[in-house]
Amino acid sequence: MIKTVVIGSGFSGLAAACFLAKEGYAVTVLEKNSTAGGRARKFEANGFMFDMGPSWYWMPDVFENFFKTFDKKPSDYYTLTRLDPSYRIFFSKEDVWDVPAGIPALCKFFERVEPGSSVQLLKFLKEGEYKYEVGMQKLVYKPGLSVSELIDTKLLSGMLKLHVFLSMSNHVRKYFKDRRLLQLLEFPVLFLGATPKNTPALYSLMNYADMSLGTWYPQGGMHKIVEGMVSLAESLGVTFKYNNTVEQIVVENGEAKALIVNGKREDFDYIIAGADYHHVEQELLPEEFRKYDEAYWNARKLAPSSLIFYLGLNKKLKNLQHHNLFFDADFNKHADQIYENPAWPDNPLFYICCPSKTDHTVAPAGFENLFILMPSATGLRDSEDIKKKFFNLIINRLEFLTGESINDHIVYCRNYGPNDFVTDYNAFKGNAYGLANTLMQTANLKPSIINKKIKNLFYTGQLTVPGPGVPPALISGQVVAQFVIRQHEKSKQREFVN
Ligand SMILES: Cc1cc2nc3c(=O)[nH]c(=O)nc-3n(C[C@H](O)[C@H](O)[C@H](O)COP(=O)(O)OP(=O)(O)OC[C@H]3O[C@@H](n4cnc5c(N)ncnc54)[C@H](O)[C@@H]3O)c2cc1C
Numbered sequence: 001m002i003k004t005v006v007i008g009s010g011f012s013g014l015a016a017a018c019f020l021a022k023e024g025y026a027v028t029v030l031e032k033n034s035t036a037g038g039r040a041r042k043f044e045a046n047g048f049m050f051d052m053g054p055s056w057y058w059m060p061d062v063f064e065n066f067f068k069t070f071d072k073k074p075s076d077y078y079t080l081t082r083l084d085p086s087y088r089i090f091f092s093k094e095d096v097w098d099v100p101a102g103i104p105a106l107c108k109f110f111e112r113v114e115p116g117s118s119v120q121l122l123k124f125l126k127e128g129e130y131k132y133e134v135g136m137q138k139l140v141y142k143p144g145l146s147v148s149e150l151i152d153t154k155l156l157s158g159m160l161k162l163h164v165f166l167s168m169s170n171h172v173r174k175y176f177k178d179r180r181l182l183q184l185l186e187f188p189v190l191f192l193g194a195t196p197k198n199t200p201a202l203y204s205l206m207n208y209a210d211m212s213l214g215t216w217y218p219q220g221g222m223h224k225i226v227e228g229m230v231s232l233a234e235s236l237g238v239t240f241k242y243n244n245t246v247e248q249i250v251v252e253n254g255e256a257k258a259l260i261v262n263g264k265r266e267d268f269d270y271i272i273a274g275a276d277y278h279h280v281e282q283e284l285l286p287e288e289f290r291k292y293d294e295a296y297w298n299a300r301k302l303a304p305s306s307l308i309f310y311l312g313l314n315k316k317l318k319n320l321q322h323h324n325l326f327f328d329a330d331f332n333k334h335a336d337q338i339y340e341n342p343a344w345p346d347n348p349l350f351y352i353c354c355p356s357k358t359d360h361t362v363a364p365a366g367f368e369n370l371f372i373l374m375p376s377a378t379g380l381r382d383s384e385d386i387k388k389k390f391f392n393l394i395i396n397r398l399e400f401l402t403g404e405s406i407n408d409h410i411v412y413c414r415n416y417g418p419n420d421f422v423t424d425y426n427a428f429k430g431n432a433y434g435l436a437n438t439l440m441q442t443a444n445l446k447p448s449i450i451n452k453k454i455k456n457l458f459y460t461g462q463l464t465v466p467g468p469g470v471p472p473a474l475i476s477g478q479v480v481a482q483f484v485i486r487q488h489e490k491s492k493q494r495e496f497v498n
Contacts, residue, residue: 001026002488004270005259007246010038011470012461013274014229015066015477020272021236022070023485028268029238030261032245032426037226038274039425039432040470046412047364048312051223053432054470055353055371056191056323057216058209061136062471063225066478070232077228078218081358086215087323089187090401091180098321099184106211114178121211124175124185127161128208134158135205140475143483144444144465163201164439171201183327190375192437193303193468195335200439217322217358225470246275249284249457256457270456270484274477277447277463278428291451301441303433303468304338304375305418307382307390311370312363312412317354319402320368324352328401334375339436342377344386350374350394367411372398378429382417391415433469434462442467449480458484 002025006013009031021027035041039053057063063074074080084101091097100109103125107118134154142149155162163171172185186196188206218224230240241261248260249271258267273280278297281290329347337345353371356363363369372394391413399406418430435441446465451457460480462468 002270003268004028004272004484005030005266005268006272006274007259007280008032008038008274008461009036009230009240009242010274010461011040011226011229011473012477012480013038013272014226014233015474016272016274016460016481017233017238017477018070018229018236019478019481020484021233021238023481025270025485027233027236027238029233029240030244030246030259031240031242032275033424034242036230036240036242037223040222040226042221042223042226043310043414045414046312047367048310048369048412049221049223049362050310050369050371050414051221051353051355052308052310052416054222055355057218057222057225057470058206059213059471060216061213062474066474067228067232069478070236072232074218074225074228077231078220078224080216080218083215083217083322083358085321086210087325088321089180089184089325090328091183092328093401093403095180096401097180097184101214103212110181113181114176117176117178117181120175124172124204125208125212127163128204128206129212130158131162131202131205132208134162135202139443140466140472141479142443142465143449143479144446145448145450147444150443163204166201167197168199168201168203169196171204172196180327183331187325187327189437191433191469193433194301194436194438195339198301198339198436198438200437200442202442203437215323217355219359220361221355221359222470246284249280251286251289251454254454256454270458270488272458272460272480272484274460276426276428276431277459277461279426280459283426285454289451289453291453292447297428301339301436301438302378302429302431303436305378305380305421305427305430306416306432307374307376307387307418308416309370309372309391309394310412310414310416311372311410313368313370313406313409314366314411315368315409316366317368317402317404317406319404320352320354320357320370322354322357324354326350326352326397326401328397338375338377342379344376344380344390345374348374348376348390348393352398375432376418378418378431380418380430382419387415387417428463434467437467449476449483 004025085098089097110117138155189199250258356369421427421430466472
């Protein structure tokens with residue numbers, strides 16, 4: 001059997017492991033932490049269950065396609081609930097929107113805000129649908145290794161319609177005027193880790209994902225997806241080893257022969273690195289075998305890091321939904337302090353997930369589970385003082401905006417900041433979401449899945465194609481596994497011919 005190792009049990013590593021095991025490879029996943037899931041781990045405390053990272057379940061088709069390859073369905077592992085409203089937006093204390101699920105309800109909603117905008121919304125989403133379909137069929141499942149991958153008649157003939165060279169910011173302004181509608185339509189690109197001005201309008205496909213495909217929630221939490229994938233992987237014969245930190249990749253005669261794991265050498269035929277790309281290259285590989293140098297990494301635009309608070313409250317809150325976006329501060333100022341002039345924000349936007357609104361298993365009865373996330377620039381170091389400052393600022397604003405007492409009801413609190421991303425995931429500059437999806441960091445322009453200096457080492461995860469987010473991480477694992485399988489078949493054929 002072909003001995004293959006996957007470094008890291010994030011979504012990309014889990015997906016790669018499943019695809020390789022299905023083809024008969026002997027797969028071991030080595031994970032430095034004590035549980036699976038990487039940035040999507042969970043923890044339990046005082047009767048609460050917290051998802052540590054992702055909370056938005058978008059693009060259900062990607063999960064369906066993944067499980068379908070193994071003759072499974074998401075429902076074999078978890079039950080999905082469609083959220084309605086999809087989310088709540090606080091523009092101010094008086095101006096609070098519940099964004100409804102489903103196109104007819106959205107059209108009515110838009111029309112009330114800006115007369116005529118429902119017709120515009122339908123046109124806008126039709127374009128988004130085209131981009132989503134072309135993107136899914138022709139772009140994201142590609143390894144991003146050659147320009148020839150992009151030579152496809154549908155892709156080329158539709159290039160203008162894909163709006164690759166138009167910014168998201170300009171694109172939405174062609175359709176809508178109301179400041180709040182613009183913010184609503186620009187918010188999904190924040191998932192891509194860049195500002196709407198720097199994000200190609202290709203990514204209005206995210207609006208189609210949001211509004212047409214919907215916002216879902218797996219009962220039991222996002223970690224149910226991880227549990228499902230681990231269970232699938234184990235059924236395919238994958239071995240998981242936790243608390244196994246990879247310390248070095250041993251290269252001999254141009255091949256990655258082995259890994260040093262917790263001080264011991266283990267030999268493998270193929271190595272798939274699902275840990276942060278920068279860490280693998282700069283810290284695990286000898287310098288002469290690195291594909292990129294530190295200057296390259298420092299020139300990359302990273303998606304933000306985050307300051308997170310996991311709270312348990314001993315009461316129910318009336319004025320929050322499952323997902324809540326706080327847009328009551330100046331977005332441009334906060335974005336400037338994330339991307340252009342990195343600094344802790346003066347007046348941040350933030351996001352709160354309250355999964356106990358939908359799921360009674362994540363908090364004791366009558367209690368509420370809150371996940372508070374404030375995006376921040378990468379490369380900053382946090383401290384107890386900084387965390388305390390933002391905690392107080394956010395809780396005060398939250399109490400003001402919701403008109404509810406919160407501070408006095410906190411029975412559990414844990415914080416998590418950029419330093420933790422570095423310690424827990426070896427995250428470059430403490431990034432939470434990998435690389436920003438700017439035009440110059442899209443598709444073939446991302447760090448490559450191969451290393452030409454080492455023929456049996458491959459990379460997957462949110463710092464390579466197709467990018468950040470749970471669905472892209474699943475796709476990344478699939479893309480790299482299928483590439484490895486093809487490469488292996490080719491090398492067997494060559495050996496046979498010779
Ligand atoms: C706070 C937060 C909120 C998010 N919200 C959403 C959301 O709502 N929806 C969405 O779709 N996406 C969201 N994302 C993004 C999404 O979670 C990530 O893009 C995705 O989980 C990344 O998966 P990955 O496999 O690339 O990396 P990771 O999950 O980071 O996996 C890499 C793994 O490698 C391990 N590792 C590192 N170094 C070593 C080593 N030397 N040896 C062994 N193991 C090692 C790490 O411990 C980790 O388990 C969010 C991310 C964060 C951080």
